[in-house]
Amino acid sequence: MSSKGRQASVDFQSQLQKRNLKYTHVREVILNEVMGLKVHFDADGLFEILKGKGHRIARDTVYRTIPVLLECGVIQKSVGAGKGEYFERVDNRGHHDHMVCIRCGKVIEFRSDEIESYQSKVCADYGFELSFHDHKLFGYCAGCRN
Amino acid sequence: MSSKGRQASVDFQSQLQKRNLKYTHVREVILNEVMGLKVHFDADGLFEILKGKGHRIARDTVYRTIPVLLECGVIQKSVGAGKGEYFERVDNRGHHDHMVCIRCGKVIEFRSDEIESYQSKVCADYGFELSFHDHKLFGYCAGCRN
């Protein structure tokens, strides 16, 4: 296991403790798999990935674990091809958000330090402790606008 | 009908034309009801509201109309108590976004002209024509954080 992975485990454990949740074997396995994932996934897809790697974890458990991963900052909401919600691992190098073309479906990832910074400011103004966020822009990409 | 309502109709019609969609009686009725709505609603809820006012519009039509309303800038994504997606009328006075407490469920509406402005800048950078956006912050409200 890389030091990065180990670090993530430690963070996850402390995040769980903070919320009086247990660090179980199943959660450890899911954490490790998710940390290595570079693709966007939905709950069902994550279950299939885990199954494909030989882990015997029930589908419902995966569904129940995703909110925990979100709250602990391990994953963030993302976008994907299916109709449900998609997620992706939180990259240490900073959040990115998404633009989605409502004509061709193209997804553009963007980063804006300014937006992140004002987002933090707004949270501070309200005494709100941010766990994760979801920021998507829908419209027409350069190729699809008239 | 107020001048505001009339204005919205005109905008809606031109938005529909731009996309080669038809301005039907059903869409007119839905538009008018939505423009008067101050609450957050989901697809099913909107259907019930329409039914309650005596309109005979099929549930599926409401589901099929919501994406159209989104694209035409009549409604925006919002938050609500149920598990599905919620929407709300776009207020002429500007967008607002939402913070959601993942402990007590409290919803705080916030506005940030700075975020809106940098959001526009990002879109411009990518040649992206923004139709609507979805920006939610999840975490602990002032009363729920430790």
Place this chain on the structure above:
DNA sequence: CTCAATGCAAACCATTTGCATGCAT
């Protein structure tokens, strides 16, 4: 006229829930 929009009804399927057992603390 032509093609999108609508209604009806059935199908779909991702997600949730109840309950008994297992396991972390």
Place this chain on the structure above:
DNA sequence: ATGCATGCAAATGGTTTGCATTGAG
């Protein structure tokens, strides 16, 4: 010892889809 976590399986119900009909441009 206590209470959350997990697996199993069934239920749920919000949402989608196919098709015939209607209606807008």
